[in-house]
């Protein structure tokens with residue numbers, strides 16, 4: 744069987760014995776597994792492989808799984824199953840509110856985990872493209888959090904990246920100041936439209952051929968912005 748006939752699962756888990764157990768048991772169920780131990784490797788795997796589902800631990804050496812779910816949900820609808828030793832209701836609610844689809848507490852029966860994986864992936868499209876958006880001479884790689892222009896890497900601050908991501912994932916639609924402020928800066932920043940204007944100004948200088956006559960980051964006067972590919 745080729746890669747395209749298989750379900751492909753990315754396991755992000757820093758406990759080696761669990762990683763090995765999942766590789767073995769999922770493999771026996773004809774699931775291809777990419778297993779990594781940290782979030783940096785997970786970003787790398789997501790930008791280079793087709794992945795149909797993510798099994799994600801919460802306590803990881805380079806960050807918290809729930810924050811990673813929020814990051815992913817800016818651009819991806821990938822099914823996410825949390826696998827964690829944290830068993831409190833508040834931990835589960837926090838992860839699900841962040842955008843996870845399901846939650847399994849360790850230690851776990853592997854059969855149940857497999858059943859949940861199958862349930863979550865029934866709607867998976869098997870020919871998903873790598874998450875890269877091309878516009879003008881630019882390539883935006885959502886998973887690697889990188890923008891290149893004419894082949895050269897463009898340095899973006901985390902805030903610039905988040906604003907660009909939010910606009911680019913809704914290409915063609917108007918995104919309001921309120922949506923941008925709430926999503927990127929948080930509820931306390933509502934009304935601070937100049938935060939957004941400054942960041943969009945910086946982004947235009949970095950990715951527009953003529954920042955004064957933008958072709959990609961368009962102003963919707965008084966409302967917000969619209970991204971055109």
Ligand code: CA
Nearest residue numbers: 757800802803
């Ligand atoms: Ca862990």
